[in-house]
Structures are given as structure tokens and as C-alpha cells.
Amino acid sequence: MAHAINFINLDAVIRAPKDAQPALRHLEDLCLRRSPRALVKYHIVPAIRHHLRKENMIPLDASNWSASPEIQNALSCFSMVTAIFERYRDEGVTLAANVRRDVTDPIWSLVKAWSSYFIKRTNILTSPDDRRDIDLIFTVERLLSAFVYWIGVGTPYMSSRPEDAEFTCQLILPLWIRCAAFKDVFAPRFVGVIYSAIHTDPSPGRVGPMTDAVVSHPTGQFASALVASFIDLMSDSHIYNELTTFTLCLIQVCLRHEPLFVEISRLGLMSWMVRFAFRMISKRPALGDDALNEEKHIATFAVTFGTIHKLLTLGYEAIVSALDAHFLEASLLAELCVLRYDHRATERFRNRLSQMIDGVVHFLNFRSVLRRARQEIRRIEAHGLEDAIREGSPLLMKWMRFRGIVAAHEDAFSAYKLVVLTICANPQCRSAKEAGAALKRCSGCLHRAYCSVECQRADWMNGHRVYCHQIRLERTERRLPHIDAAIDLTDIDYLLFMVTQDAANARRQLRNEPRQKDRVIAMDYRNASAEEGSIEISFILLHECRTLWPAATEAEWRSWLERAKRVKEDDGMDDEDIDHEGIDEVGDTLVLLVAPFSPFLPTTHLTSLRRIQRWRYGALDRS
Incomplete structure (x- = not known):
């Protein structure tokens, strides 16, 4: 049997917001039980537009803010928005032109404005260390829950506008990260919101990838905000123990969205993750015998090195960045931190470290990687880390094999240098130097040697001119090659x-x-x-x-x-x-x-x- 609708109460809702709380609750109840499109279009949406007007935003420092009719009515409106779109989702209602015109277009800007208003009231983004009112926290959680449900349904609408992508990056993303850093404010569905907001069909201006592997501006903006927030959290020592939750959220988003993951990798995330690993290693002695903190610590280790492992799959540039950040040293130090653990997570962690070392071996044919690996070995030897690792450790055996492979590659590189410095680089000459004679190396790139000035000029005109210029440019700018180039000259x-x-x-x-x-x-x-x-x-x-x-x-x-x-x-x-x-x-x-x-x-x-x-x-x- 259909529920009766009291249209007199509906009119009261629209006319008098401060005295309409009972009628609004009745309307909310109707919305939760049934939402025919006529009811939504002609009664619910007008009520929402009336109560979410800008004039109803009372001052944030009002003494009775939480209990005020305006705030209670606004929260009821959010609840109705949630019910509407949950019902649309369950019934398979598509985001057709009439739905945009009658529902989403009228209320989206209002929901966005009031979301910003509520979030500002919490002070969670500006003053996270202040004492937090638990009632206000519950209010925020209710808002976030409704907001999550709404975006989860209305993603195609929200993602089609660049200004909404900016709203996601500048407000929702920092709020998500800050909430993830506090247990009592954690919103479990927020990761899905972020992923839904960035994972859309390729189209210019949307939050997502464009065609031909070009990343759109909103995705780059999102990546920048994500890395900046992570760096900000790293600098806050008070929330160190809660970074596990945030890191898990970060990995969950990045692994599922490849264009975002590649964009993040360009922003120096590798060096920051290795730095974070060193920070966890330095914190390890302070944990003592606290079993709970130890369990959190090993989980954070696994997630952090899992991120580094994922970044290494991007190839040459990621390998070079990791070696520059001394991730091999961090790997061996991490082995020392997990020795006291004896469970399957530790074994998986060690296997991942072993795979990361193998990843470096795959690139030792690149002389720039070989040089950095040799420097890392010398650094580890100077710190005496090999002696500190337990005899018979699988990771230690892997490391010793790695050293042997690097030594073999060094021998091959020595043979290469011998050829380069003893045979003229001019293709029309290729003469070997005589005993006691020395070839002269190109002063620009130092990679070619010639027996005479004539041979150098001939090779210069034959193409070495471009090669030498690019080598000097890379050395001067001290930059890594673009990731698509895979290797440098x-x-x-x-x-x-x-x-x-x-x-x-x-x-x-x-x-x-x-x-x-x-x-x-x-x-x-x-x-x-x-x-x-x-x-x-x-x-x-x-x-x-x-x-x-x-x-x-x-x-x-x-x-x-x-x-x-x-x-x-x-x-x-x-x-x-x-x-x-x-x-x-x-x-x-x-x-x-x-x-x-x-x-x-x-x-x-x-x-x-x-x-x-x-x-x-x-x-x-x-x-």
C-alpha cells in the first residue's frame, strides 16, 4: 500500500525552514521509503534547494551550531540526497538528460558548497592538533558517509567538469588523508570515492587519462596533491603511528589507476618512500616490546617496500631514482628490523626485497645503473651492514650474489673502456692505437676517442655532432631521461x-x-x-x-x-x-x-x- 504524502507539511518545509523540522523529517522518511520521480522533482528537490541556501549557513563559531535548525535541516537534506541516489543506483536509473536537469544540476553546487562549509567547521584541515568535539566528529562522519554515497553514484556527472575535479583535489583529497591519519575520524569508504572520481572514460578535461597515454591536467593535479599531502604527513611526528592506514589507502588507489600511478612517480615519490623507510628503521628501537606496535611496524614496512617494488616496475628511471635514494641500504637495514619476527608476513617481505634486488640486476647492462650500484655497494661496506646481518640469512645470500654479478659487469665495462680508448671511433678508420700511443677523447662527451683530428672531424660531420650535444645537455641539466626513452645516450x-x-x-x-x-x-x-x-x-x-x-x-x-x-x-x-x-x-x-x-x-x-x-x-x- 502506498504511503500517504502530507503535502501541507511539504509546503511548510519550503516556506519556513526554522519551524519545519518535523515536516522535513517526514519528507526524509518518505524519501527513504519510496522516491517516485515526481516526488523527487516537484517536492524533495525544491525542499533541498530551499534549506541549502547560502543564507542558512550560520557563523561557524556559533555556540549552538550543532543543534541549530539550519544545520539539522541541512543534514537532513544530505540524507535525502543520499537516499535519492542510492535508490537510483538500485533501480538502474541512468544519468539521462532529464535526471541532470531535474536533480543533479540543481543540487550539486549546493551539496558542494555545504560540504566545504561543514568541513571548515571541523577545523580538521587547519588545526588537527586541537581538542576535537566528539559530537562534531560524528556529524562529520555522517556527512562524509552521505557524501561518499552521492559521489559513488554521481561520478559521471561530477567528473565531467574540471572545476569539480579541482574541488576533489583541494578539499576532498586533503580531508581523506587527514581523516586516515586519525582513528576516530576514519571514513572507510573514502578510498572508493577518490578512485571513482579519477577513474573515468578518456576525455579531455575529465579526471582521468586522455588518449595516446597523455595524462590530463586534473589527474596531474590530483597526483601533485597526493604527494604533497604525503610529504606533509611525513613531517608530522605526532601521527607517525597512524601512517599505516594512509599508506594502505595510497597503495590501494595507485595500484588501481595506472595513469595516476605513472604521474605520481614523476613527482619524486620514490625518494620520499625510501626516506620514509629510513625513518621507520630509525624509529624501530623506540617500540620496545610492544607487540601491537611491532605488528603495525612490520605491516607498514611491507606496504612501504611494496610501493617501492611497484615503482621499480616503471623501468630505468625508477631504478636510477631508487639507487640515488640508497634503497639497497634501506633494504638491508630493514632485514635487521624484521629478524625478530617469525610469521608469513616476514617471509613475504623478504621475498619482495629479493625481487627488488633482482630488478636492479636486470638493468646492470646500463652503465649508469652499474655505476650507482657500485657506489651503493661501497656505501654499505663502509657502514658494515653485511657483518650485522645474521649468517645464513636468505637476503644476505642474495646480496652476496648481487655483489658478484656487479663485479662481473665491472669486468665487462673495463673491457669496453679498453676498446673505446684503443680503437678510433671514426667508422672509416677503426684503427687500433700503436704501443705507447694514446687516442684523444672527445672533450664534449668523453665517450669517443680518435687517432687524429681528421678522424674526429669526419665522425663529427657523420653524426657525432648530435650525439655529443645531447650528452652535454644531459650532463649540464643533470636530469634523468624521459621515462619513455628507457635509457639515456x-x-x-x-x-x-x-x-x-x-x-x-x-x-x-x-x-x-x-x-x-x-x-x-x-x-x-x-x-x-x-x-x-x-x-x-x-x-x-x-x-x-x-x-x-x-x-x-x-x-x-x-x-x-x-x-x-x-x-x-x-x-x-x-x-x-x-x-x-x-x-x-x-x-x-x-x-x-x-x-x-x-x-x-x-x-x-x-x-x-x-x-x-x-x-x-x-x-x-x-x-
Whole structure:
């Protein structure tokens, strides 16, 4: 049976806000029980617009603020907004033009203004250390609950306006973070609100990613606010023990929204997370034997290093940033902090640290990473951390293997330097220096050496001019390369040297293999890792390359085969300019390079033995 509607009371609600509390409660009850669209359009929305007028915002310092009719009516209006959109969600009502016109457009600006008004009343953003009125806290929690429900339903409407994205970043985000730092104000649904606000379909001006991997301005603004709030919390020693909750919320949002995660990584979050890890390590002795705090501490350790682990998946730039922040030292110190624990969380924590060390190993073929890893080893040796770790610790064994791999890479780099300084870099010369003679290095980049001024001029006009300029620019600005570039120019020549050395070894082994036209040399650099620090070279048939590329679709695989055919046709011809060590005999042999530009997202590259030779000796454009 339908509930009777007292329209006289509804008229009273609209006419006299201070004396309409009983009628408004009746209207709220009707809204909770049933919400036909006519009732919403012609009675509930007008009542909400009447009671949420700006004139009803009484002074924030009023003595009877919480009990005033204006505030109570406003809270009832929020409750009705909640009921309306919960009902719309349950009934599957779409955000059509009539819903926008009759409901969301009239009340959204009012809800936003009153939300700001209520939040200012709490003083939680400006004076978090003041004594807080528990009744006011409950009022805020009620508001947040209603607000969460509303945004959860009305996200498509809210996200279509840049000014609403600014409201989310400047008010809701700081409130969420501040609430997460206090147990008695924690709003559990707030993480879902933030995620819903930023996770929308690609469109310019929305809070979310745009096409072609370009991040929209609101998402960048959100990322900046998030990192700034995290840094602010780090500087507040009074809420250190409550940062676990905030960090968990941070990870929950970032891991689910990749464009936001990438945007945050550009704002120096890696260095701040490592710094936070050092801070937790320094706080560890103060915990004593408090079991509860110890449990919180190990959980915070796991989340913090989980964030670092996730950031490392972004590739080269993240690895360099982590090494600059001394995250390897923080990892070993963290091992000392968790020795007293004996549960599964500790084992997972140690496994994650081990994976992070393996992630660095994947990038040791980059000379800039190798140099930083060597500096980190020296720093750890100077602090005596290896002696402090318990004998037989899995992480200590992993660390000792890591040191051995770094030493092997240093030997390879020494061989590279010997070649660079003993062979003229001019492709038309390539003469080795005589005994007692010294090649002169380019004063701009210090990466090339020449036997004469003429050779230097020839190579300068042949393309070294651009290369040298970019090297000097990067050194002057002291900046990391863009993340899409994966590696900087200082690494390219060394990488090509390593590839040519490995290709030469593969060519010698190829002579002992059966003569088959469709054979491929697979050079997998992903496994230059865990034990020996060497690559895997295998000789497989063309159709077997699919095993190294399992995620490829049929269309991608057919395109790959067509490209392989073109590479063989292009490189099967004789080359009068390049003929090193009988390369023409097997020069058209396909080579599949699997390079660790990211240890979790490897990059495949198809080429040939002859083309690799051209790379190294400068006869082919390296792009």
C-alpha cells in the first residue's frame, strides 16, 4: 500500500525552514521509503534547494551550531540526497538528460558548497592538533558517509567538469588523508570515492587519462596533491603511528589507476618512500616490546617496500631514482628490523626485497645503473651492514650474489673502456692505437676517442655532432631521461658493445648448428640476472619465437613474421662497406633481442647479425 504524502507539511518545509523540522523529517522518511520521480522533482528537490541556501549557513563559531535548525535541516537534506541516489543506483536509473536537469544540476553546487562549509567547521584541515568535539566528529562522519554515497553514484556527472575535479583535489583529497591519519575520524569508504572520481572514460578535461597515454591536467593535479599531502604527513611526528592506514589507502588507489600511478612517480615519490623507510628503521628501537606496535611496524614496512617494488616496475628511471635514494641500504637495514619476527608476513617481505634486488640486476647492462650500484655497494661496506646481518640469512645470500654479478659487469665495462680508448671511433678508420700511443677523447662527451683530428672531424660531420650535444645537455641539466626513452645516450654505446660481443659469440656457436634457413638467434637479456649475470643465447626455429612472446595476438604475430621476412631480404645482400669477421656468411640470420627495459615488461626487438654489426660501427642509423 502506498504511503500517504502530507503535502501541507511539504509546503511548510519550503516556506519556513526554522519551524519545519518535523515536516522535513517526514519528507526524509518518505524519501527513504519510496522516491517516485515526481516526488523527487516537484517536492524533495525544491525542499533541498530551499534549506541549502547560502543564507542558512550560520557563523561557524556559533555556540549552538550543532543543534541549530539550519544545520539539522541541512543534514537532513544530505540524507535525502543520499537516499535519492542510492535508490537510483538500485533501480538502474541512468544519468539521462532529464535526471541532470531535474536533480543533479540543481543540487550539486549546493551539496558542494555545504560540504566545504561543514568541513571548515571541523577545523580538521587547519588545526588537527586541537581538542576535537566528539559530537562534531560524528556529524562529520555522517556527512562524509552521505557524501561518499552521492559521489559513488554521481561520478559521471561530477567528473565531467574540471572545476569539480579541482574541488576533489583541494578539499576532498586533503580531508581523506587527514581523516586516515586519525582513528576516530576514519571514513572507510573514502578510498572508493577518490578512485571513482579519477577513474573515468578518456576525455579531455575529465579526471582521468586522455588518449595516446597523455595524462590530463586534473589527474596531474590530483597526483601533485597526493604527494604533497604525503610529504606533509611525513613531517608530522605526532601521527607517525597512524601512517599505516594512509599508506594502505595510497597503495590501494595507485595500484588501481595506472595513469595516476605513472604521474605520481614523476613527482619524486620514490625518494620520499625510501626516506620514509629510513625513518621507520630509525624509529624501530623506540617500540620496545610492544607487540601491537611491532605488528603495525612490520605491516607498514611491507606496504612501504611494496610501493617501492611497484615503482621499480616503471623501468630505468625508477631504478636510477631508487639507487640515488640508497634503497639497497634501506633494504638491508630493514632485514635487521624484521629478524625478530617469525610469521608469513616476514617471509613475504623478504621475498619482495629479493625481487627488488633482482630488478636492479636486470638493468646492470646500463652503465649508469652499474655505476650507482657500485657506489651503493661501497656505501654499505663502509657502514658494515653485511657483518650485522645474521649468517645464513636468505637476503644476505642474495646480496652476496648481487655483489658478484656487479663485479662481473665491472669486468665487462673495463673491457669496453679498453676498446673505446684503443680503437678510433671514426667508422672509416677503426684503427687500433700503436704501443705507447694514446687516442684523444672527445672533450664534449668523453665517450669517443680518435687517432687524429681528421678522424674526429669526419665522425663529427657523420653524426657525432648530435650525439655529443645531447650528452652535454644531459650532463649540464643533470636530469634523468624521459621515462619513455628507457635509457639515456650514455648507455646506448655500451649496450651496443655488449650486444655485438654477445652476437659475435653467438655467430661462432652458430657454425656448429644445423643449417636451417628459418633459424633465429634468441638473445634473452631478461635472465642476465639471478645467478651468473649472463644472457641466455639459444638457437630456435622461427615459429618457436612465439614462446618468447606469449602475449602476442594472431595479428601481431603475423605482422612480426612479415617483418622477419623483410629483415632477411634486406640483409641477405652483400655489403661492400661492412665485412667484419666473415659476417656475410651468416649475416642474414635473424636475431631476436629481448631487452629488459623493464624487468616486468620486456621489450622485444627483431634484427639480424649484419644489422647489429652496423649498429656498432656506425654504418646504420641506431633508431
